[in-house]
Amino acid sequence: MSAIEIKKGVYWVGAVDWDIRNFHGPSYHTQKGTTYNAYLVIDEKVTLIDLVDLHFVDDMINNIKEIIDPSLIDYVVVNHVEPDHSGAFPKLMEYIPEAKVFCTKNGKEGMLHYYFGDYNYETVKTGDKLNIGEKTLEFIEAPMLHWPDSMFTYIKEVALLMPNDAFGQHLASSHRFDDENDLCEVMEEAKKYYANILMPFNPLVLKKIQEIQKMGLEFDMIAPSHGIIWRTDPGKIVEKYLSWSQNETKRKAVVVYDTMWNSTQLMAKAIVDGLISEGIETKLYRASKSDVNDIMTEVLDAKAVLIASSTINNTMLPHLAYLLEEMMGLKPKKKIGAAFGSYGWGKGAVKNIEKKMKETGIELVKEGLEIKYVPTEADLKTCFEYGKEIGKMIE
Template structure:
């Protein structure tokens, strides 16, 4: 992709990665690819905001050369040091030898640990401003959204926010802007992105948006570091982030389970019927056959999370354990939960699942339901009632 002018004299100079299918190791499945967004501001001080993954440094440099010789770059703003955003830094600096590098205090520490070289760093904090000429950049620290070094950069004269990993999506596309893409797809990927990356930091998300509002920053374009640029409806993604951050839910439940000989699955299907009888939308996932990222995306706006497993070796099946480890790490907000499962000669799965559900910050609202071997008709009725009772707790 060639450089794209997003505002007069401001260009997207990033790269589109059509082929990537795993991110953060194997924990995030990027089924629609991604972009690495970098932005070039042409002013008295030529400024590059964010960079790209090291594998795409030549693409970024070629895009910059369409506008200006990289050696003429005066400032480099590193909003976040994670290598998908800063990996191209050492190569860029071979060209922009005299460029000054702006980052947060934690950002400088991380850059020194990643790239070791003797670069000209200037530490900035919330409220600091640098003059580019006709434009200024104001900085807003955003620690733990989603690394300690993270910060936002804001061009006041353009009402343009560069929030790095906030408001992004993993989505490869030929269109750089929201109004050049299918909005349903964009919001689906934005929700998936939030659920699997930013959900543990929901309280910080809300506070940061409230801080930006209090600072009086007018925003008519949001240019994140992954996915599309919000130019027609930036308020839409801000509103969604507030809803997700506050843990607002719909009348919805998610059942995530695994089973050896289908007894736990039979229980799950009867529990769904009970939930549905109370008008609760329910999503059913067999964990061993599902993408955990999809499950987490549905959990984001669900009120109830039910987790189930048959017992093996006095505990849950391995895929359920992996799922719960992810759930504990992501710590969904304001959820209720319960557990159920079948067992043979010994129990264990339900008790261990309940412990991990509590570790994830989810409130257990009903004692776990356990059935020995194969559920009878009477057992399945009990499962139905189990679902119905939980359904009555969901508004």
């Protein structure tokens, strides 16, 4: 992809990664690829804000060369140290060894640990400003969104906010802006990104947005570090972040199960029918055939979470154990739930699921439902009523 001017004197010079399918190790599945967004600001002091992954350093350098000789860059702003945003740093600095590098105090510590070199670092904090000519960069610390070093950069003169990992999505596209893409797809990927990366930091996300609002920063474009750039109505994604960070939920349930010989599957379908009969939007997933990131995306705004498994070796099937570990790490709040499942000669799955759900913070509102071997018609009716009763509790 070539460089693109996104605001007067501000250029996207990043890279598109069409091939990546796993992010943060194996924990985030990026079926639609991603981008690494870097932004070049042409002014009296030429400034590069954010970088790209090491494997795409040549893409970034070539994009910069379309606009200016890389050796003419005066300043580098590192909003976030994570290697997908800073990996190209050492190679870039071969062109500009004397350039000033701006980051938070934690950012400097991280950069020293990753890249070791004796670079010209200058640490900044919220409210600090850097005049680069006609434009002024303002820095806003954003610790734990989603690393301790994270910060935002704001350019008042062009009403542009560059928040690095906030408001992003893992989405590769031949187009850079929201209105050039399928907005439903973009918003769904933004939701997935939030659910699987930022959900544990809900209170901090809410506090940071409220802080920015109090600062009176006006912007008509948000340029994150991954995915597309919000220019049509950036307020929409801010509103979504406010909703998600406050744990707002819908009349919605997510049912996740796994099964050995389909008995638990039969239970799950009957319970789903019961939920639907109460007008509850319901999503059903078989854990061994579903993407855990997709499941957590639906959990984000669901009021109820139901988890079910056949019993094996006195406990749950392994895909559900993995899901529950992920859920414990992501810390969804204000959820109600229940566990159910089938068993043969011995129980154990439901008990262990309930234990993990409690540790996650889900409020169990029904005693676990267990059925031996294959559910009868009467059992399935019990399951249907079980779903109806939980449906009535969902507001």
